Amino acid sequence: MMQLAEHEHKLIEMNSNSEKLQQTYNELLEFKMVFLKMHTLAFCSGVLDSLEVELKASKDFSKLYAGIAILWLHLSLNQPSVVYCFFFFSDLFL
Secondary structure (H helix, E strand, C coil): CHHHHHHHHHHHHHHHHHHHHHHHHHHHHHHHHHHHHHHHHHHHHHHHHHHHHHHHHHCCHHHHHHHHHHHHHHHHCCCHHHHHHHHHHHHHHC
């Protein structure tokens, strides 16, 4: 009977640890998603800054193709946070 009580106690403790582990995993996953979104936004912002400087300096749209291709690649990878880059970029030409 004593072994049964010990096993029950260990099982309850394992369940508690499992719940804590799942909660910690979910928090880490959320932090990862936030980090990826912020990293993507910072990267796209850098690309947009470069495109803006190039456009103001030369007024030659053909020199912007590489930067635009990079942004299109990110958009094609289903990263919704990149969509705002295109709205900002379109404002440069309006």
